[in-house]
Amino acid sequence: MAKAGAVFRDLPADLTADPAATTVLGLAGDTPVLLVAGPDASGVMTVSAVTDTWVETLWPLGPAPGGPATGRADLVATGDGRALVLIPGQALLLLDPLAEDEAQRTRQLRPGRARLPDRLFATGGGVTGLWLRSDGKTLLATVNARGTRDSGSDRAGPGLKPGQAVNLVLRDSAGHDVVVAEDHRTGFQIWRQEGPGNWAHLTGDGAARHGLNACVADGLLWGDRVVLATGSTAAVRQALPGMPLRGELIVLDPDGQLRLLAGELRISSTGLMVPELSAAAIKTLDPGHFSHLAVDDAGRLILAVVRRNGLTGLFAIAPDMTLTALADPCDTILGLVPDQTTPGRTEAVISR
Amino acid sequence: MARMLMLLAAPRSFSSLVSTMIGQHPEIYGFPELHLMMRETVGAVLRWERNCQRFLGPPGLLRAIAELDHGAQTAENVLTAANFLEDCADWKSADMMDYIMDRAAAATGAQFCLEKSPSITFLPNGLERVRQAWPDALYIHVTRHPVSLKKSMDEFVEASHRFTPEEKEVRMNNSMTAWPVTQRNILDFCATLAPGQYLRIRGEDVLADATGVMRQVAQWLGLRTDEAAIAAMLRPEDSPYASLGPVNAPFGNDPKFVASPVFRPGKPRLPPLDRFFETDEGQRMDPARRAYLSQLAHCLGYA
Numbered sequence: 001m002a003k004a005g006a007v008f009r010d011l012p013a014d015l016t017a018d019p020a021a022t023t024v025l026g027l028a029g030d031t032p033v034l035l036v037a038g039p040d041a042s043g044v045m046t047v048s049a050v051t052d053t054w055v056e057t058l059w060p061l062g063p064a065p066g067g068p069a070t071g072r073a074d075l076v077a078t079g080d081g082r083a084l085v086l087i088p089g090q091a092l093l094l095l096d097p098l099a100e101d102e103a104q105r106t107r108q109l110r111p112g113r114a115r116l117p118d119r120l121f122a123t124g125g126g127v128t129g130l131w132l133r134s135d136g137k138t139l140l141a142t143v144n145a146r147g148t149r150d151s152g153s154d155r156a157g158p159g160l161k162p163g164q165a166v167n168l169v170l171r172d173s174a175g176h177d178v179v180v181a182e183d184h185r186t187g188f189q190i191w192r193q194e195g196p197g198n199w200a201h202l203t204g205d206g207a208a209r210h211g212l213n214a215c216v217a218d219g220l221l222w223g224d225r226v227v228l229a230t231g232s233t234a235a236v237r238q239a240l241p242g243m244p245l246r247g248e249l250i251v252l253d254p255d256g257q258l259r260l261l262a263g264e265l266r267i268s269s270t271g272l273m274v275p276e277l278s279a280a281a282i283k284t285l286d287p288g289h290f291s292h293l294a295v296d297d298a299g300r301l302i303l304a305v306v307r308r309n310g311l312t313g314l315f316a317i318a319p320d321m322t323l324t325a326l327a328d329p330c331d332t333i334l335g336l337v338p339d340q341t342t343p344g345r346t347e348a349v350i351s352r
Numbered sequence: 353m354a355r356m357l358m359l360l361a362a363p364r365s366f367s368s369l370v371s372t373m374i375g376q377h378p379e380i381y382g383f384p385e386l387h388l389m390m391r392e393t394v395g396a397v398l399r400w401e402r403n404c405q406r407f408l409g410p411p412g413l414l415r416a417i418a419e420l421d422h423g424a425q426t427a428e429n430v431l432t433a434a435n436f437l438e439d440c441a442d443w444k445s446a447d448m449m450d451y452i453m454d455r456a457a458a459a460t461g462a463q464f465c466l467e468k469s470p471s472i473t474f475l476p477n478g479l480e481r482v483r484q485a486w487p488d489a490l491y492i493h494v495t496r497h498p499v500s501l502k503k504s505m506d507e508f509v510e511a512s513h514r515f516t517p518e519e520k521e522v523r524m525n526n527s528m529t530a531w532p533v534t535q536r537n538i539l540d541f542c543a544t545l546a547p548g549q550y551l552r553i554r555g556e557d558v559l560a561d562a563t564g565v566m567r568q569v570a571q572w573l574g575l576r577t578d579e580a581a582i583a584a585m586l587r588p589e590d591s592p593y594a595s596l597g598p599v600n601a602p603f604g605n606d607p608k609f610v611a612s613p614v615f616r617p618g619k620p621r622l623p624p625l626d627r628f629f630e631t632d633e634g635q636r637m638d639p640a641r642r643a644y645l646s647q648l649a650h651c652l653g654y655a
Contacts, residue, residue, distance in 0.1 A: 185655060186655070187653070209653055210653075211650060211651045211652070211653060212649075212650035212651075212653055212654070212655055213647055213650040213651060232651075236647050236650075236651075239640075239643040239644055239646075239647040240644060240647050240648060240651070243536070243539065243540075243648070243651075244539060244540060244542075244543030245651065246543075264547075264552065265547075265548055265550070265551045265552075265572060266551075266552075267551070267552075267553050267554075267557060267564075267565055267568050267569075269561070269564065271568065271571075272568040272571050272572055274548075275547065275548075279546055279547040279548050282547040283546065283547060
C-alpha cells in the first residue's frame with residue numbers, strides 16, 4: 001500500500017505483535033528484522049525476519065527480565081545487503097538474507113575471545129560498538145563486518161553515572177561522536193566528543209528543563225544537524241492518565257548548540273529556546289510523542305507521530321521547514337526503514 | 353490597549369516576587385493579586401472576598417484602583433474604590449479587568465498588563481474565563497518544587513490567624529494535595545493554548561539566574577532587553593504594590609514579600625521528593641498517587 005511519499009509494509013496476519021513490545025531493528029537487505037515478543041505471547045523475545053507473508057525466527061532471546069517491552073537487540077546494516085545483529089550479552093549475528101545456503105543466512109560470529117560490545121550503532125557509514133565498564137567508563141570502537149573490534153579505533157566514551165544507559169550513538173556532520181543516554185533520575189543526557197577523550201556534556205546545565213522522565217526515542221543526522229525525538233515513556237503516560245504530555249524534536253547544530261525544532265518554548269542557560277517549526281505546523285503535528293525518524297533522499301525529515309489522542313500520523317519536514325502530511329492518520333508504525341525498491345522513499349512498517 | 357499577561361502559579365510559588373519582578377519591566381504594568389477573574393461578576397468576587405473576611409473587597413484590586421484612579425493608595429481612596437466596586441457589582445469581571453488595564457496603559461504606556469491570582473489555579477473555570485475574555489493573552493507558568501511549596505504552605509498556615517488549630521492540622525496534613533491539583537490544572541489549560549502562547553519558568557531558576565531568566569521573558573514578549581530594562585526587573589521593591597498598603601487594604605501580595613520585597617539571588621536547595629514520601633502524609637498515599645506525584649514532578653524537572 002502506498003501513500004504519498006511513503007510505502008507501508010504490513011505484518012503477516014499470523015504475527016501477533018504487541019506494538020508496545022515490538023521493535024523494528026532495521027533491514028537486512030530488503031527484509032525487515034524485528035524484535036518481537038511472541039508470536040505466541042509467551043513473553044519469549046525473538047529476533048525475526050518478517051515479510052508480509054512469513055515470519056522466520058532468527059534468534060530466540062528468551063524472556064526479557066523486565067518484560068517484553070524491555071527486550072533489546074541492535075541491528076546495523078553493513079552496506080552489502082547484510083546486517084550485524086547484536087543480542088547483548090548473548091551473541092553477535094551476521095544476517096545474509098540473500099545467501100543461497102540457508103544455513104549461511106544467519107551466522108553467529110565468534111570474534112575471538114574478545115568481549116562482545118554492549119551496544120552496536122550505525123555511525124558515519126560504519127559500525128560502532130560501545131563497551132561499558134563497571135566503573136561507568138565507556139569505550140567506543142569500530143566493528144567490522146566480521147564482528148571484530150578494530151582496536152586502532154578505540155576511544156574513550158563519556159563516563160556514565162549509576163542509572164545511566166546509553167541508547168544512541170551518532171556521528172555528526174563534523175565527524176564528532178554524539179552519545180545520548182537515558183537517565184531516569186535527571187533526564188536524558190547528551191555528550192559530544194570535542195577531541196580524543198574530551199566530551200562536552202551538552203545537558204550538563206540541566207536536562208531537567210525537558211523533564212526528568214523524558215527520553216530520547218530516536219535520533220539521526222539530518223543534513224548537518226543531529227535531530228533527536230524526545231518524549232515520555234509508556235510508563236510515564238500510564239502514571240499520568242490524560243496528561244497533555246508532548247514530544248519534542250531537539251536539534252544539535254554543528255556548533256554544538258542545542259536548539260528546538262518542535263516543542264514548547266523554553267528558558268535555558270544559553271538563551272530562549274524557540275521552536276523552528278511554525279506554530280501552525282506544531283499544532284498540526286500535536287505530538288504526544290515522536291516514535292520514529294528517518295531521512296529520505298529528497299532531504300526531508302520523516303516523522304512518525306503518535307498524537308495525544310492515540311492516533312498515529314506520518315509527516316515530512318522539508319529543509320525549509322515546510323510540513324507535509326504523508327499519511328494522517330495511519331495504523332501504528334513500528335519502524336521507518338529505507339524503501340529498497342524505490343530509492344528516496346521511506347517505508348513504514350506497521351502493525352494492524 | 354495593553355495586552356493581558358497572566359502569571360499562573362500555585363500559592364506559595366514565588367508568585368509575588370516573580371510577578372512583581374516581571375511587572376517592573378518598563379513596558380509592563382504589574383498588578384498585585386486582583387482576584388477578579390475568580391468569579392464571573394464583580395458582585396460575585398465581592399461576595400467571595402467577604403467569605404474570606406476581606407470585607408471591602410480584594411485588597412490588591414482596591415489598591416490598584418486607588419493608585420490608578422485616585423493617584424495614591426490611601427485609606428480614603430481605598431474606601432472610594434470599594435464603593436466603586438459595589439456600584440459596579442453587576443459588571444462582568446472581565447470588563448472590570450479591561451477597565452483597570454486601560455487605566456494602567458493610559459498612565460504608563462504599558463504594552464502588557466500582568467496579573468496573578470494564584471487561587472485561580474484551583475479553578476479551571478476561572479482559567480477558561482480568562483481565555484474567553486482575552487484570546488490573545490499570554491501566560492507564564494511559574495513552578496516550584498512540590499516539597500518546598502508544601503513547607504512554605506505549612507508555614508503560612510501555621511502563622512495564619514484565620515484558622516482554628518483543628519483547621520490548621522487538617523490543612524497541614526493534606527497540603528501536598530495543592531501542588532498536583534494546581535499544576536495539573538495549569539498544564540491542562542496551557543495545552544489548549546497555541547504554541548508560543550505560554551512560557552514555563554522555574555521559580556528556582558529565577559532565584560539562581562534572575563538576569564538570564566528576565567531577559568528571556570522580555571525577549572519572548574518582544575519587549576526591550578537592554579540593560580536598563582532588565583535592571584528595572586531586578587528591583588521589585590520599586591513597585592507601588594511591593595510595600596504595605598493602607599490599613600484597610602494592606603496586602604494584595606504575599607505578606608512575607610511585602611515585608612521584604614528586595615530580590616535576593618540564591619540557589620535554593622531542593623529537597624528530594626522521597627523525603628516527603630517518608631512523612632505521615634506521604635506514607636498515606638497509595639502507590640498510584642505516589643507514582644502520579646512523582647511523574648508529574650519529574651515532568652516539571654523536579655526530583
